[in-house]
Amino acid sequence: MTKIMTIEMPDEMHAIIAEHAAEAEMSVEDYVFQVIQQYVEDAQDLEEAEAELDSIESGESADTMDDFLRRRLGLTD
Secondary structure, eight states: OOOOOOOOOOHHHHHHHHHHHHHTTOOHHHHHHHHHHHHHHHHHHHHHHHHHHHHHHHTSOSOOHHHHHHHHTTOOO
């Protein structure tokens, strides 16, 4: 299922977004969707990393942040 959203923004912001969308050869709508999608993914990654750091700092995890990052990036043996 999908939802339709409408947003208001200043003309200056829209112009900047339109410029970036044109550079990416995308519609403004597709570009904004991609930016939002990337932001949400980054926020989820940050939340996971912060939870892992809390676990490491509290001693609940025997891993180090380096171990976590290697696993996350697929750099494990």
